[in-house]
Amino acid sequence: xxxxxxxxxYSLLAIVMVWIxxxxxxxxxxGLGSLVKHxxxxxxxxxxxxxxxxxxxxxxxxxxxxxxWEQLVKTAKAFQNTTPKVAADTLNDYLRRYARNPNQxxxxxxxxxxxxxxxxxxPASAPVGQRxxxxxxxxxxxxxxxxxxxxxxxxxSWDQGKPRLAAGCEGTAGSGYYAGDEFASLRYKFKxxxxxxx
Numbered sequence: 001x002x003x004x005x006x007x008x009x010y011s012l013l014a015i016v017m018v019w020i021x022x023x024x025x026x027x028x029x030x031g032l033g034s035l036v037k038h039x040x041x042x043x044x045x046x047x048x049x050x051x052x053x054x055x056x057x058x059x060x061x062x063x064x065x066x067x068x069w070e071q072l073v074k075t076a077k078a079f080q081n082t083t084p085k086v087a088a089d090t091l092n093d094y095l096r097r098y099a100r101n102p103n104q105x106x107x108x109x110x111x112x113x114x115x116x117x118x119x120x121x122x123p124a125s126a127p128v129g130q131r132x133x134x135x136x137x138x139x140x141x142x143x144x145x146x147x148x149x150x151x152x153x154x155x156x157s158w159d160q161g162k163p164r165l166a167a168g169c170e171g172t173a174g175s176g177y178y179a180g181d182e183f184a185s186l187r188y189k190f191k192x193x194x195x196x197x198x
Contacts, residue, residue, distance in 0.1 A: 056068030061165075076193070095112060106172040112179045
């Protein structure tokens with residue numbers, strides 16, 4: 001093999017080796033990036049679920065502690081600050097965990113139901129035909145306003161930016177309550193509530 005042929009052969013070999021090396025680096029980086037992103041998502045979901053667990057249950061009483069409201073707002077801010085898909089998936093995963101525990105499920109559904117009414121700015125006055133139907137809580141007429149409109153923020157009412165319970169919890173949200181779907185629907189219809197004020 002002549003000197004010129006050797007140079008061409010080695011040059012081609014070097015080009016092929018650089019090409020293979022570059023693609024290995026890109027593949028490894030992408031694979032590592034996907035793994036890191038997956039782990040971050042798992043950790044984010046875990047943190048959000050821990051926040052939900054700390055929420056004070058919605059009971060048959062309309063009393064709710066100051067600490068309970070503070071935890072609801074803290075958790076709502078955390079949900080507002082994550083990606084919508086992760087937020088919705090977390091809510092579905094959280095309630096799925098209690099699906100086979102009929103004694104605990106209503107309490108956990110209540111926490112999530114209240115949470116979503118803090119996350120989103122739902123109007124306190126809307127036409128009755130716009131009633132949200134994701135959960136089938138027993139409402140009686142407690143979500144109706146005196147003027148015949150409906151409070152979409154039910155069971156919450158707002159007074160000078162501060163929430164209060166307009167109704168206690170009765171029954172369950174029903175077995176078909178998919179909070180993640182409700183989150184996704186509310187996100188397209190309503191804006192996040194401004195929780196920047198104390």
